[in-house]
Amino acid sequence: MTNVLAVERLGKKYGDTVAVQDVSFHVARNEIVGLLGPNGAGKTTTINMILGVLEPTSGSIRIEGVDVAQQRTKALEYTNFAAVYAPLPGNLSVYQNLRVFGLIYGVAGLQKRIDALLEQFQLERFRDTKAGVLSSGEQTRLCLAKAMLNDPHLLLLDEPTASLDPATAHEIRAKIQRLASDGACGVLWTSHNMYEVQDVCDRVLFLSRGKIMLEGDPKTLPQAHGKETLEELFIAVARE
Amino acid sequence: MNLNRTSAIVIRHLYLVSGSPARMLPLFAWVAIDMVLWGFITKYLNAVSSAKFDFVPVFLGAVLLWDFFTRVMHGVTMAFMEDVWSRNFLNLFATPLSISEYVGGLVLSSIGTSAVGLFVMIILASTIFGLSFLAYGMALVPFLLVLFLFGIALGILGAATVLRFGPASEWFIWPIPALVSPFAGVFYPVATLPRWMQYMCFALPPSYVFENVRAIVAGLEVSRSGLTIGVVLAIADVVAACWIFVRVYRHSVRTGLIARYSAETVT
Numbered sequence: 001m002t003n004v005l006a007v008e009r010l011g012k013k014y015g016d017t018v019a020v021q022d023v024s025f026h027v028a029r030n031e032i033v034g035l036l037g038p039n040g041a042g043k044t045t046t047i048n049m050i051l052g053v054l055e056p057t058s059g060s061i062r063i064e065g066v067d068v069a070q071q072r073t074k075a076l077e078y079t080n081f082a083a084v085y086a087p088l089p090g091n092l093s094v095y096q097n098l099r100v101f102g103l104i105y106g107v108a109g110l111q112k113r114i115d116a117l118l119e120q121f122q123l124e125r126f127r128d129t130k131a132g133v134l135s136s137g138e139q140t141r142l143c144l145a146k147a148m149l150n151d152p153h154l155l156l157l158d159e160p161t162a163s164l165d166p167a168t169a170h171e172i173r174a175k176i177q178r179l180a181s182d183g184a185c186g187v188l189w190t191s192h193n194m195y196e197v198q199d200v201c202d203r204v205l206f207l208s209r210g211k212i213m214l215e216g217d218p219k220t221l222p223q224a225h226g227k228e229t230l231e232e233l234f235i236a237v238a239r240e
Numbered sequence: 241m242n243l244n245r246t247s248a249i250v251i252r253h254l255y256l257v258s259g260s261p262a263r264m265l266p267l268f269a270w271v272a273i274d275m276v277l278w279g280f281i282t283k284y285l286n287a288v289s290s291a292k293f294d295f296v297p298v299f300l301g302a303v304l305l306w307d308f309f310t311r312v313m314h315g316v317t318m319a320f321m322e323d324v325w326s327r328n329f330l331n332l333f334a335t336p337l338s339i340s341e342y343v344g345g346l347v348l349s350s351i352g353t354s355a356v357g358l359f360v361m362i363i364l365a366s367t368i369f370g371l372s373f374l375a376y377g378m379a380l381v382p383f384l385l386v387l388f389l390f391g392i393a394l395g396i397l398g399a400a401t402v403l404r405f406g407p408a409s410e411w412f413i414w415p416i417p418a419l420v421s422p423f424a425g426v427f428y429p430v431a432t433l434p435r436w437m438q439y440m441c442f443a444l445p446p447s448y449v450f451e452n453v454r455a456i457v458a459g460l461e462v463s464r465s466g467l468t469i470g471v472v473l474a475i476a477d478v479v480a481a482c483w484i485f486v487r488v489y490r491h492s493v494r495t496g497l498i499a500r501y502s503a504e505t506v507t
Contacts (some may be wrong), residue, residue, distance in 0.1 A: 089326035103251065
């Protein structure tokens with residue numbers, strides 16, 4: 001498996017405050033990696049640096065071998081993201097949002113791609129509805145549809161199922177798993193739902209106080225550290 | 241520079257304007273009111289003035305040209321503010337969109353919205369109040385060019401200010417044309433001003449436009465050197481505004497302000 005994302009000795013300081021310190025990891029093609037950690041551990045800071053909206057203090061980020069600091073545009077053409085804290089503009093309709101972002105990502109055959117995504121994420125009946133009046137679950141589906149527009153090689157998902165009901169969350173998880181296994185995509189996934197992480201992720205990274213504390217298979221990692229469940233391990237790492 | 245990405249910013253603005261009467265109306269309503277108000281003021285001044293001086297091309301023409309500059313500036317700022325109001329920075333700047341493509345999109349959006357205002361003003365001023373642009377001759381081209389470029393420069397500078405100091409600083413931006421107008425000699429010759437204000441005038445590209453408007457109406461020659469200085473100054477202002485915007489953007493990426501823009505400051 002080749003790496004779609006390679007993060008080397010990444011660091012971010014705000015004055016004297018260290019947000020992320022010496023973090024190195026990779027995401028391989030067809031792999032779903034969970035980025036776990038308590039609030040304020042540095043997960044979103046790490047994702048923001050990968051997305052090029054936050055400049056690292058040290059280290060490097062390569063997406064498909066392209067350095068984000070040196071060739072930001074090229075690197076981000078391979079990437080897309082969905083996050084609960086980044087809803088799409090509520091004053092544009094579902095279709096308008098997808099068209100605008102489709103143009104920005106340079107999607108070929110955009111009209112067909114939008115139609116396919118509207119169907120895939122069950123958004124057809126909201127095609128001309130303003131994004132701002134959608135329910136939070138529908139908005140999440142729209143964000144995910146946007147995140148799939150350019151068939152990304154690297155998909156960053158920050159708590160993608162946080163506002164979805166269990167049935168829809170299950171469907172979305174299945175879609176993303178299919179995307180990772182069938183396509184050329186690697187996924188970096190953050191979630192506080194340890195059952196979801198165990199179900200979806202091939203590998204997890206535990207981040208605490210800006211450092212990676214543990215790394216491994218979410219199905220075997222708890223037992224390897226004398227814990228019953230991933231949630232127990234999470235609590236133990238967070239309290240260290 | 242990728243034209244598809246630039247066009248995405250323009251199309252986004254087109255969607256917003258075409259779908260919202262609250263955005264559509266200001267494109268022409270305020271300039272139309274200005275034309276009617278100043279049209280009648282100039283008619284009245286022509287009626288009561290004993291001098292054989294036509295106030296229409298001087299005052300109404302000046303208001304029209306100044307309103308055009310204001311629309312251009314506000315066009316850029318308004319397109320930028322849409323991303324502030326809809327908290328769209330993270331979505332936009334985490335894409336392959338470059339700063340030049342983004343600013344290019346804001347400028348093209350402004351060309352569209354300001355052209356609507358200019359068209360409405362020309363129709364009203366010429367049909368109701370008899371303002372003829374033929375009176376300005378070919379000088380009208382550099383007049384509009386200087387005001388357009390200066391409007392773009394101040395619009396980009398306004399966007400940089402809001403990006404740097406947060407959404408609340410938009411209230412610094414909207415009154416900028418009103419603040420600049422006393423120094424730009426819009427309604428009176430630069431010589432009317434005290435010396436210190438005249439120095440400021442010479443640094444402002446629009447002052448070269450309005451000095452020439454009055455020269456043409458008075459039957460004098462257009463100052464080619466004055467207009468050249470105006471064009472050069474306006475281009476320099478655009479370059480300086482773009483440089484400032486890029487610096488502010490890089491500062492925002494370095495400090496994390498782009499990702500947490502609603503906080504207004506990260507310190």
